[in-house]
């Protein structure tokens with residue numbers, strides 16, 4: 001059974017666009033692959049693979065003796081990924097619709113590494129997902145996660161927080177919602193410990209990217225949110241909110257463009273060797 005999250009709002013256009021504009025996510029994914037020391041012959045699971053850019057990159061590292069299984073609940077993103085690799089003759093990679101909460105297609109103790117790049121914040125049932133990842137990892141296998149840090153929002157997330165303190169949003173939305181799909185370090189660590197993971201290695205990586213203007217930045221955000229951009233704001237307030245957000249973005253326009261800073265948590269953790277689940 002696939003537990004549907006907000007992916008039903010995705011469209012083919014947003015999926016195609018994500019493939020082109022997701023350079024920030026891709027760069028974090030490449031660093032994560034390096035931190036995980038992925039090597040030739042490894043068997044990898046990519047949970048929330050999106051349009052498959054990182055999976056394709058990893059498929060080259062693991063070579064013909066390796067194998068990468070890639071799943072995502074967003075059907076259109078999987079279609080983009082499948083289309084891209086169709087003519088490339090890459091027998092060590094597969095893309096299927098699926099979610100982190102249900103890895104029942106995969107046997108216990110079967111992966112060297114499970115990777116979740118900029119996905120964790122979007123997962124509805126994080127506990128079930130971590131239990132499933134733990135089950136399918138080989139003893140001593142590694143899980144790698146990148147996810148936005150809630151305690152250290154980048155300047156653009158601060159705009160959102162500030163806007164939501166203004167009326168009418170303060171009364172209508174409240175300040176506790178999480179538009180950035182981020183998680184605090186404490187909460188993340190507690191979830192990992194509760195799931196049984198050990199040797200938790202957590203790093204904060206700060207990256208910066210400039211977008212030409214507010215339209216480019218919003219286009220990127222819409223594609224990254226797979227149709228859920230502004231889902232925290234009631235429909236009747238979205239146009240007003242969007243135009244106030246654009247005004248705030250334009251105040252930050254410089255000759256180089258508008259800077260977007262990401263404070264990204266990179267986590268590498270291990271399923272203990274002695275636990276054969």
Ligand SMILES: C[S@@+](CC[C@H](N)C(=O)[O-])C[C@H]1O[C@@H](n2cnc3c(N)ncnc32)[C@H](O)[C@@H]1O
Pocket residue numbers: 005006007022025026029047048049050051053054071072073074077098099100101116117118119122123124125224226
């Ligand atoms: C920002 S994208 C990251 C995609 C990809 N990992 C990358 O590096 O570009 C977040 C992805 O999480 C997926 N997602 C949402 N809910 C999920 C769930 N419950 N299980 C697995 N993936 C999920 C979305 O469909 C989306 O493709």
